[in-house]
Amino acid sequence: MFLxxxxxxxxxxxxxxxxxxxxxVLDTHDGVRVAAHxxxxxxxxxxxxxxxxxxxxxxxxDIRTSxxxxxxxxxxxxxxxxxxxxxxxxxxxxxxxxxxxxxxSLHLSGANPSLSKGVLAFSRGxxxxxxxxxxxxxxxxxxxxxxxxxxxxxxxxxxxxxSVYDDPDYxxxxxFKPAGRGALRTLAxxxxxxxxxxxxxxxxxxxxxxxxxxxxxGETKPANGWVIRYDLAAHRxxxxxxxxxxxxxxxxxxxxxxxxxxxDSEDPQGIDQVATLDAPQWGAPPSQAGxxx
Numbered sequence: 001m002f003l004x005x006x007x008x009x010x011x012x013x014x015x016x017x018x019x020x021x022x023x024x025v026l027d028t029h030d031g032v033r034v035a036a037h038x039x040x041x042x043x044x045x046x047x048x049x050x051x052x053x054x055x056x057x058x059x060x061x062d063i064r065t066s067x068x069x070x071x072x073x074x075x076x077x078x079x080x081x082x083x084x085x086x087x088x089x090x091x092x093x094x095x096x097x098x099x100x101x102x103x104x105s106l107h108l109s110g111a112n113p114s115l116s117k118g119v120l121a122f123s124r125g126x127x128x129x130x131x132x133x134x135x136x137x138x139x140x141x142x143x144x145x146x147x148x149x150x151x152x153x154x155x156x157x158x159x160x161x162x163s164v165y166d167d168p169d170y171x172x173x174x175x176f177k178p179a180g181r182g183a184l185r186t187l188a189x190x191x192x193x194x195x196x197x198x199x200x201x202x203x204x205x206x207x208x209x210x211x212x213x214x215x216x217x218g219e220t221k222p223a224n225g226w227v228i229r230y231d232l233a234a235h236r237x238x239x240x241x242x243x244x245x246x247x248x249x250x251x252x253x254x255x256x257x258x259x260x261x262x263x264d265s266e267d268p269q270g271i272d273q274v275a276t277l278d279a280p281q282w283g284a285p286p287s288q289a290g291x292x293x
Contacts, residue, residue: 023243023275026056031259031274033202035084036252037074040098042084043248043259043274044069053084063096063103064088071112073204074098075155077133078118085113085120093122095133106133112162114155121160123150128162128177130155141177141184144168152212156205158232161187163200163212173290174200174212176232187230188214188237189290195220198288200228202248208233213258214289215246223270225260227277228285237291240280244270249277256280 031043032051042061045054050065053072072086084096085106093108095115106113110122110129120137121130126148131137140160143150145167152163159178166173171191177184187210190198197217204211210230225246226239242249244260251257256277262270285291 023278025273025275026257027054027058027274028272029274030261030272031248032069033072034248034250034257034259034274035072035074036250036255036257037076037082039252040074040082041250041252041257042072042074044072053086061096062101063094071152073112073114073154075115076117077115080117083115085115087111087113087122093120108137112150112153114153114160116155116157119155121153121155121162123153123162126150126164126167128153128160130160141175143175152202154203154205154210156207158205158208161203161205161210161212163203171198172200174203174228176210187291188228190214190216190288191290193218196288197221198290199247200289202250204249204251205232206251211249211251211256213242213246213249214239214286216288217245219265223260223263225258226286226289227256227258227280228289228291229282237285238282239285239289240277240282242277242280243275244273 029045034043041056042053044051051069052065053061067089070086082098087093093106093113096103110124113122126143128141129137130140143164148167149165154161161176164173173189174187195218202213212228215225225242227249228239230237242258246260248259258277259274262272
């Protein structure tokens with residue numbers, strides 16, 4: 001099973017590695033998941049063997065912690081009010097009123113929830129579901145394989161993007177299911193092997209553009225990361241390099257916010273941080289990202 005990485009850490013060593021030029025470092029921890037919407041940003045912080053959610057003021061969100069990272073995302077309900085959605089380690093999905101701090105269970109079993117104008121998308125194993133809040137959701141996509149597992153979901157009026165650990169192909173992939181009757185599209189795929197762990201993760205849709213994080217986390221690979229930007233209408237992709245082993249990206253207007261981690265190994269590299277990616281240099285995606293040319 002493809003499980004969230006437990007934070008590790010040589011934080012002191014990571015602090016010796018300079019972040020990208022002009023980046024605004026929001027946290028010197030790996031955020032694991034990052035969510036952003038209209039100036040609100042949330043990510044994970046690992047402390048005392050549990051994960052909690054924190055914001056850019058460094059204050060913890062006053063909710064019960066989790067043994068595994070919160071798969072948090074930010075969106076809006078049917079009335080346009082800002083809400084955070086996430087699953088705890090019991091895999092029940094919760095919704096948080098960000099303004100009041102009130103949390104309630106949605107009485108749904110699942111993970112990777114994403115809310116858009118009152119419509120919730122989420123995963124359960126290797127299946128993606130969509131439904132309006134308070135109604136019975138329906139399955140819209142399924143990835144075959146005994147050990148296949150959806151690792152991230154982003155919902156929008158245009159459709160649903162999701163990342164998967166793809167058991168049949170032993171790797172990860174990014175998919176998009178258009179709203180309505182459109183066919184499921186494979187946007188990118190990355191293989192695992194003796195020296196490779198090509199990981200697609202953290203999809204987020206803004207308008208007609210899908211963003212996600214890509215990093216080759218193979219044991220022999222130096223710290224690397226790219227933010228992929230994919231035009232859903234034109235079917236074209238670009239990429240911008242990001243520091244560290246990239247594990248998440250969030251989009252807040254014109255601002256990109258990334259999360260990366262430090263690997264404490266025989267050849268320590270990378271950096272634990274949540275930071276903005278300022279002045280990204282967009283160009284052709286790396287060939288190893290597995291996007292069609």
